[in-house]
Amino acid sequence: MRLSGQLTGEFQAALMDAFPTRDRLEQMVKLQLSRNLSDFASNAGLETVTFQLIQEFARQDKILELVEGALQANPNNQKLKPFVDKLKTDEINSQDVLIKSSDKKLSPIERLTLMKTLNSLPSQQLDELIVSVEPPGGVIPPSNAPQGDRTAALIRWAESPGGKGLELVQEILQLITPN
DSSP, rough: OOOOOOHHHHHHHHHHHSOSSSSHHHHHHHHHHOOOEEEESSSOOOHHHHHHHHHHHHHHHHHHHHHHHHHHHSOOTHHHHHHHHHHHSSTSOOOHHHOOOOOOOHHHHHHHHHHHHHHHOOOSHHHHHHHHHOOOSSSSTTTTTHHHHHHHHHHHHHHTSSOOOOHHHHHHHHSSSSO
């Protein structure tokens, strides 16, 4: 199962509420999932580490294992339990939960062209693009970071299991720059 960008953000918020410190998150991962958080998450802040954790489990197609482990460790959490219930019911359209990877991959030349185009945008237009595709908080560096870093983070996120795909980035780019 792969979560949409919106559901990834909701899961991230629920995990951070259920495990508000890195130590508690690390303990849950070790005790419930028999894994070491440090094997796939950086030493960044809790928001980034939580996102990396979700991305790693999504990449391995083990998101349900992470969801169930978190719920076992903190079954009465006010944000986690409703999120898990939402996943397990028919309240959400399966299209929102399951994101099928696009068969269309960009060639290296197309990726480079997209990267150069994004790097050459005025910062206001890049911000419009980022806000439009709605990546989870902490994924894209702040506006004062080098534009190349922001662009690379956007592309990596868009292509990730929880991302919305480069096709959407290209569609929004065309709306922002209708030339």
